[in-house]
Amino acid sequence: MAAPLLPKSVKRAVVDALTHDMPSDDVAFRPASPASPPEIARSIFDLHEAGLLEGRCYYEFGLFRGFAFWFAHQMIRKMEVRDFHCHGFDSFEGFPDVDGPGDEGAPWAPGTMACSREQVEAYLREFDADMSRISLHEGWFSDELFAGFEKENAFGEASLVMLDCDFYESTVPVLRFIPTARSREGESPRRTSPPARRRSDPSSPRASRRPSRPSRPRPCTTENRREPGGR
Numbered sequence: 460m461a462a463p464l465l466p467k468s469v470k471r472a473v474v475d476a477l478t479h480d481m482p483s484d485d486v487a488f489r490p491a492s493p494a495s496p497p498e499i500a501r502s503i504f505d506l507h508e509a510g511l512l513e514g515r516c517y518y519e520f521g522l523f524r525g526f527a528f529w530f531a532h533q534m535i536r537k538m539e540v541r542d543f544h545c546h547g548f549d550s551f552e553g554f555p556d557v558d559g560p561g562d563e564g565a566p567w568a569p570g571t572m573a574c575s576r577e578q579v580e581a582y583l584r585e586f587d588a589d590m591s592r593i594s595l596h597e598g599w600f601s602d603e604l605f606a607g608f609e610k611e612n613a614f615g616e617a618s619l620v621m622l623d624c625d626f627y628e629s630t631v632p633v634l635r636f637i638p639t640a641r642s643r644e645g646e647s648p649r650r651t652s653p654p655a656r657r658r659s660d661p662s663s664p665r666a667s668r669r670p671s672r673p674s675r676p677r678p679c680t681t682e683n684r685r686e687p688g689g690r
């Protein structure tokens with residue numbers, strides 16, 4: 460059932476409460492794009508009014524520091540939605556090394572926008588997230604990775620999906636995965652055709668092209684743009 464339309468005063472109160480929680484300008488916990496929080500806020504207000512938040516999940520693919528994820532989570536809390544869960548997915552190692560069809564000329568070097576899982580969790584805790592309503596899932600996006608996650612998790616129906624992993628090759632397996640996450644209990648998940656290329660295949664040239672995992676968490680990175688014409 461749809462929730463009643465929110466009066467402007469209630470929307471204002473939610474925004475004020477969130478503004479109060481916002482990190483100050485000298486804190487590095489910020490979104491990759493300032494355009495994301497207003498878009499998320501608009502979507503969450505709309506979903507609330509349509510009664511589509513309660514009992515559902517927020518999914519974000521591509522977290523970087525986790526700011527947009529935190530923002531969505533806090534906003535849903537401020538709307539006093541009782542039953543919801545937020546699932547965040549990232550390599551926590553930044554961008555992969557890709558240059559296949561659809562990604563030619565991408566300006567980002569491998570490892571750009573890396574933020575360790577420990578750092579993301581630290582930001583979430585520092586800014587008062589309810590960690591019992593949060594699950595972080597780590598790895599390079601692929602059909603195999605998501606199939607493994609599905610075995611280990613009961614993913615609830617999505618009310619909002621933030622797809623923010625920039626590359627075509629990163630996005631395609633997410634799009635294959637989302638329909639399963641969206642399916643209601645009892646419905647058989649929709650499946651598209653199997654992937655043409657399997658990233659875990661050791662013979663795949665891409666398998667060896669991931670940036671290697673550092674032994675200690677790295678600080679968050681934003682630099683490392685590819686040089687024009689370089690890799």
Ligand SMILES: C[S@@+](CC[C@H](N)C(=O)[O-])C[C@H]1O[C@@H](n2cnc3c(N)ncnc32)[C@H](O)[C@@H]1O
Pocket residue numbers: 489490491492495519520521522523524525526527528548549550551552553554555571572573574598599600623624625626628629
């Ligand atoms: C633009 S940032 C996300 C920004 C974040 N949503 C925000 O609003 O602050 C993109 C993120 O996608 C992640 N990413 C991109 N491709 C990926 C892949 N194939 N597997 C896992 N993570 C990936 C990177 O690690 C990076 O943190």
